[in-house]
Amino acid sequence: MGANVVLVRTAGGHVFGGYAAAGWNTAQRAFGSPQCFLFSVTRDTKIPFTGRAGPPVPLLGGPGVLQFGSADLVLGGDFTSGCSSELENSYGVGFAPGSEAAQAFLAGGRVFAA
Numbered sequence: 001m002g003a004n005v006v007l008v009r010t011a012g013g014h015v016f017g018g019y020a021a022a023g024w025n026t027a028q029r030a031f032g033s034p035q036c037f038l039f040s041v042t043r044d045t046k047i048p049f050t051g052r053a054g055p056p057v058p059l060l061g062g063p064g065v066l067q068f069g070s071a072d073l074v075l076g077g078d079f080t081s082g083c084s085s086e087l088e089n090s091y092g093v094g095f096a097p098g099s100e101a102a103q104a105f106l107a108g109g110r111v112f113a114a
Contacts, residue, residue: 021033
């Protein structure tokens with residue numbers, strides 16, 4: 001599979017996702033390009049790849065997990081647990097890294113069920 005869009009809706013009604021400019025793999029190492037981005041339908045916002053934290057990590061895939069950035073958006077497990085978001089690692093709009101705003105922007109909280 002090539003480039004794709006991941007769309008998520010939480011139990012709380014937040015709708016968001018990401019554009020993966022490359023097909024997913026499970027090699028557990030960074031891949032993709034700076035063309036990848038996150039977005040919030042709820043907040044009508046595009047969140048660009050910034051590559052701020054360490055080596056660039058546009059995408060990361062592993063057995064049972066899809067990840068945008070360095071934990072900016074993690075979809076894992078059965079999607080009722082193992083999902084989290086915290087912007088400003090690899091994707092961001094200007095929040096302070098680690099802030100409540102960075103953790104709650106996409107899903108309403110850092111941990112969520114999809």
